[in-house]
Amino acid sequence: MTVTQLKQRSLLGLKELEREEIESILDRAQYWENHPSKVNAIAPGKFVANMFFENSTRTRFSFEVAEKRLGTEVLNFSAAVSSVQKGESIYDTVRTLESMGIDAGVIRLKPIGVLAELATKIKVPLINAGDGNNEHPTQALLDLYTMRKQFGDLKGLTVAIIGDILHSRVARSNLWALTKFGAKVVFCAPENMQSAELGGTYVSMEEALKADVIMMLRVQLERHESGMIKSAEEYREHYGLTVERASKISSHSIIMHPAPINRNVEIDDELVEHPQSRIFTQMQNGVPVRMAVIERALN
Incomplete structure (x- = not known):
């Protein structure tokens, strides 16, 4: 070959x-x-x-x-x-x-x-x-496939990726693939989880919830030990997709997550199989x- x-x-x-x-x-x-x-x-x-x-x-x-x-x-x-x-x-x-x-x-x-x-x-x-x-290319491909099935076209979509951007191969592959299709990617992350080398636009949680796709990243709970996150509860309070926050998302928006999921940390338990969730569809x-x-x- x-x-x-x-x-x-x-x-x-x-x-x-x-x-x-x-x-x-x-x-x-x-x-x-x-x-x-x-x-x-x-x-x-x-x-x-x-x-x-x-x-x-x-x-x-x-x-x-x-x-x-x-x-x-x-x-x-x-x-x-x-x-x-x-x-x-x-x-x-x-x-x-x-x-x-x-x-x-x-x-x-x-x-x-x-x-x-x-x-x-x-x-x-x-x-x-x-x-x-x-990178995690097949994860991003299945994410794009899920979005394309939902919206028909990726061009013009706003995708908010929320969580530990610094360590996320999912965020990188999605950013690079989605921008090729004319989608807009925004990040939302605590300051110590933002990635300078990756660049990108960082928005508040409130702004991120206005996106067409709200993609939650898994919280690597082992980062507690290094002091990157103080506690799972505090993370949920500031950056978790809670039921209360989810009530503000648009009726056409979808919720995504690469899994495995920490229920009640980055996403509330009852939202995992919410009508707007595509988490199991992604799998x-x-x-x-x-x-x-x-x-x-x-x-």
């Missing part, structure tokens, strides 16, 4: 991806969503490895369902029970699986910059399932979106 082919079939991030390419993935996801059969053996005999060097349940299961629906052979690798704990490098692990004959790899890892470097050395397409606080949309991404890698 040539370097160009590898690049065309890998999905490392949305920052570098052309709008037309993103659109073609979303269109193909729509095809898969409308496809009646649950399993479509379009890739029999192809091996896909899910390489998770950072814990994840939802993303891994979503990829696995997508892979099995395409008829691929699935290999699941978890760093928690692997030789990486014994000191083997991430590169050696991926290189080992490549030498065993995998056709594509889905990879999630914590250290930033490692994925970009791996992609220059590994000769099979790689799909980014979340790298550090850099549902993740499967056809990831089918399109894996098919593109294998095709």
Whole structure:
């Protein structure tokens, strides 16, 4: 496989991806969503490895369902029970699986910059399932897909992303993808969770609630220990989507969240399945979106 082919079939991030390419993935996801059969053996005999060097349940299961629906052979690798704990490098692990004959790899890892470097050395397409606080392209693709289904067009939409922008790969991928489509992205975050390098427009919570899409980010409660947030209660009071705040959003607006959810912290319990919430719809949309991404890698 040539370097160009590898690049065309890998999905490392949305920052570098052309709008037309993103659109073609979303269109193909729509095809898969409308496809009646649950399993479509379009890739029999192809091996896909899910390489998770950072814990994840939802993303891994979503990829696995997508892979099995395409008829691929699935290999699941978890760093928690692997030789990486014994000191083997991430590169050696991926290189080992490549030498065993995998056709594509889905990879999630914590250290930033490692994925970009791996992609220059590994000769099979790689799909980014979340790298550090850099990008999470398939999450943003399923978010765009959800918005497109709701509003028909992304152009002119205002999307408010609320929470820990500084550490959020979801915020980055969404910002880069949405602006390519002519949507306006605004951020709302406590001062110590704002990102200078990312830039962007920061608005008050009151202003954020006027958006067409209100996207809540998961509060990483472990940041309590570092003093980034004083308490879950205080965070909810200032930046949580409470029932009272939700009563002010427009009747056409939707509520989104990448999950997992801290109920009654960033979003009140009764809003998770509110009529305007699309949280479980996002999860549902993740499967056809990831089918399109894996098919593109294998095709």
